[in-house]
Amino acid sequence: MPLGSAETLALTGMMGSGKSTVAPLLARWLGRRLVRLDDEIVRAAGKPIARVFAEDGEGRFRALERAAVAALPPGAVADLGGGAFCDPHGAARLLATARVVFLDVSAQEAARRIGEDPARPLAARWEALRARRLPLYRRAHLTVHVDGMTPEAVARRVLESL
Ligand SMILES: Nc1ncnc2c1ncn2[C@@H]1O[C@H](COP(=O)(O)OP(=O)(O)O)[C@@H](O)[C@H]1O
Numbered sequence: 001m002p003l004g005s006a007e008t009l010a011l012t013g014m015m016g017s018g019k020s021t022v023a024p025l026l027a028r029w030l031g032r033r034l035v036r037l038d039d040e041i042v043r044a045a046g047k048p049i050a051r052v053f054a055e056d057g058e059g060r061f062r063a064l065e066r067a068a069v070a071a072l073p074p075g076a077v078a079d080l081g082g083g084a085f086c087d088p089h090g091a092a093r094l095l096a097t098a099r100v101v102f103l104d105v106s107a108q109e110a111a112r113r114i115g116e117d118p119a120r121p122l123a124a125r126w127e128a129l130r131a132r133r134l135p136l137y138r139r140a141h142l143t144v145h146v147d148g149m150t151p152e153a154v155a156r157r158v159l160e161s162l
């Protein structure tokens with residue numbers, strides 16, 4: 001089904017799946033506004049994500065993330081953080097207003113890409129988080145298995161599905 005003009009195109013998936021790399025390609029090709037949820041959170045918090053986690057806790061980060069999902073403008077391409085679609089409020093909102101694409105990456109490929117990135121406070125718990133989140137990610141409208149694909153190939157696959 002074609003993407004409606006007010007419909008958001010939202011990328012979800014684990015850290016390192018390539019959401020932040022693929023989203024700008026999709027925004028450019030579709031001529032839509034790009035909204036990076038992590039950037040919105042950093043702006044609202046006035047500090048980097050690692051400091052929000054360290055100084056205010058994950059609960060504060062999730063509250064800011066939920067607010068950023070609620071504030072998504074219609075018709076944007078949304079580069080979500082890996083947990084945004086796993087929050088019940090965020091998921092309900094996204095499933096009602098967006099086409100949600102799950103970029104699925106293996107643990108090996110994600111580790112090659114990001115390792116234990118200090119800017120991603122939860123990267124050390126990657127495998128346990130993925131196991132817990134997988135049933136939630138599977139509610140997405142489309143899944144793309146991204147191992148071995150270039151960002152351009154992933155973006156093309158998403159566009160072909162729309
Ligand atoms: N398809 C890809 N192939 C190889 N490396 C990639 C690909 N997509 C992203 N990367 C790299 O992996 C790292 C994490 O990508 P990023 O887009 O930040 O992931 P996410 O936003 O899902 O956490 C970056 O260094 C990026 O350049």
Ligand SMILES: O=C(O)C1=C[C@@H](OP(=O)(O)O)[C@@H](O)[C@H](O)C1
Nearest residue numbers: 014015016038081082083120121
């Ligand atoms: O998976 C998560 O819970 C998180 C993923 C990160 O974004 P990326 O998925 O872009 O790395 C960022 O939102 C934060 O560190 C929490």
Ligand SMILES: [Mg+2]
Nearest residue numbers: 019020080081
């Ligand atoms: Mg990202």
